[in-house]
Amino acid sequence: MNFKFTKWHGCGNDFVIINGLEENIETIQPQAAAICNRNFGIGADGVITVCPSENADFCMRIFNSDGSEAEMCGNGIRCFARYVYEAKLTTKSEMTIETKAGIMKPKIIASGDDVLVTVNMGNPVLQADKVPVAGFADKTIISEEIIVDNENFHITCVSMGNPHCIIFVDDINAVDINKWGPVLEKHQIFPNKTNVEFVQVLNRSKLRMRVWERGAAITLACGTGACATLVAGVLNNLCDRQASLQLDGGLLSIEWNESDNNVYMTGPATKVFEGKYSG
Known part of the structure; x- marks a missing residue:
């Protein structure tokens, strides 16, 4: 070829x-x-x-x-x-x-x-059965507790055209992403598997995110993941509607516009x- x-x-x-x-x-x-x-x-x-x-x-x-x-x-x-x-x-x-x-x-x-390139990423999908997440019908999953291998996680689930499971943590450097990423990606509640984002809130306008990507493992960045993370942060009242996300590979600016409900990514x-x- x-x-x-x-x-x-x-x-x-x-x-x-x-x-x-x-x-x-x-x-x-x-x-x-x-x-x-x-x-x-x-x-x-x-x-x-x-x-x-x-x-x-x-x-x-x-x-x-x-x-x-x-x-x-x-x-x-x-x-x-x-x-x-x-x-x-x-x-x-x-x-x-x-x-x-x-x-x-x-x-x-x-x-x-x-x-730079700015992308209108469209409306986030919050309805569980459309993310999709099994067992929650049309509920919005915000800081829902699940137990995985005797470990408790509070998950917020968002689709930006692909599924994301966002977990807010106190210290992102203490998270064993190689251990928990694949387990959460393939968890039974995610029929299409999921991307997994671990996020530390630095302040209301800056978040630190690391990602385990579905089908790709750990990557230095994930644009849809950054968008989903900003949405999850707003839903949990942890950040403003516009914030910078520091990823392993660089910085993205994300805005969830209140007037049109679209998420805008610049990077x-x-x-x-x-x-x-x-x-």
Whole structure:
């Protein structure tokens, strides 16, 4: 399998982006795990393909490092938007991108020497059976206690097109994410599995977040996770509707707009290198 690619990252969450308008991407999904392998492949958290869309400017598909397909990816869509713009696939600095979680609207913003991308991530989904979380019907899950391997966790569940389980902690450095991340990801109450965010509130306008991503394990950042975390913080009255989230790989600015109920994410998207894959 041969194709040209470009490597991008958003806050250290890295992706192999392939232009499916020019490259044959029919067999990408079965190859995603091999492509993402950091020892024997290119190395990435996911593979993103640029596809045509009848409903938007482009369609984005994303495959995790285990080969599973994700509904959406916040860091990925920022990278996608800047890639198609800089590759001159579009002249629009504000565009529409179809995803499995709906149509997203990223906007490229020049800020001094930096280039940031703001994305309207849409309305958060709070109804348990739509996140989905089993056994809670249409309830909103806010600081609900569950017991996992004799450990108590208070979870808040939000979907940003993909499921998130947010847990607020006193000291994020004391959390064994490698232990609890996979157990919570595959817990029986999450029929589609879940992403897991551990969050320490530094103040009402700054949160520290670490993530165990469904299908990718620990990553340096998760854009949809940052959005879900801000929403969870507001629901628990722990933070304001606009805050900075410090992730392992960098800083994201998140706002849950009260007037339109949409969540807006702003952050960087950085090109790393271009190459050709022969596998």
